Amino acid sequence: MRTDAPVVLDLTGVTDKAGLMDRCSVALALPDWFGRNWDALADCLTxxxxxxxxxVTGWQEYARTRPREWATAQDVFATAVDERxxxxxxxxxxxxYSEDPTNPLPRASDD
Known part of the structure; x- marks a missing residue:
């Protein structure tokens, strides 16, 4: 598997499942038939x-505010990885995460 050209799924600002599905659709260039639900995501990933x-970047706030959805997303990703x-x-x-590697974002605590 290639790791030199990763696809970044930036979840910064995502507050719900619909936002997660939209970001997945764009980042992974999912097909038009993608139904923006967990089963459709699983099918597309495999x-x-x-x-x-x-x-996956910027996921921490989504995980804190929507822990059940985040757990489901992790299960969907893990199952797809296990299958393929x-x-x-x-x-x-x-x-x-920063798009510009010469200007990284500040860390929450550098002390």
């Missing part, structure tokens, strides 16, 4: 046309 390394381990890897970024 049918990706080429190997994908998905880096050579086609999908999902990584959770633990730090802040």
């Amino acid at each position: 049918d990706l046309p080429e190997p994908v390394t998905l880096v 381990p050579t086609r999908l890897a999902v990584l959770l970024s633990l730090g802040a």
Whole structure:
């Protein structure tokens, strides 16, 4: 699996399942038939046309405000990885994300 060109799924500002599904649709260029529900996401993740390394950023606030939805999302991602381990890897970024590698976002606490 290639890790040199990951797909970034930035969840910054996502407050609900609809927002998560919209971000997944855009980041992964999901097909028009994507129904924006958990089963449709699972189907799309296991049918990706080429190997994908998905880096999920900005997920912490969504996980705090919608813990049940976040748990379901993690289950969907994990199941897809288990079913297609050579086609999908999902990584959770633990730090802040910046599009500009020369200007990283400040950390919450540097003391």
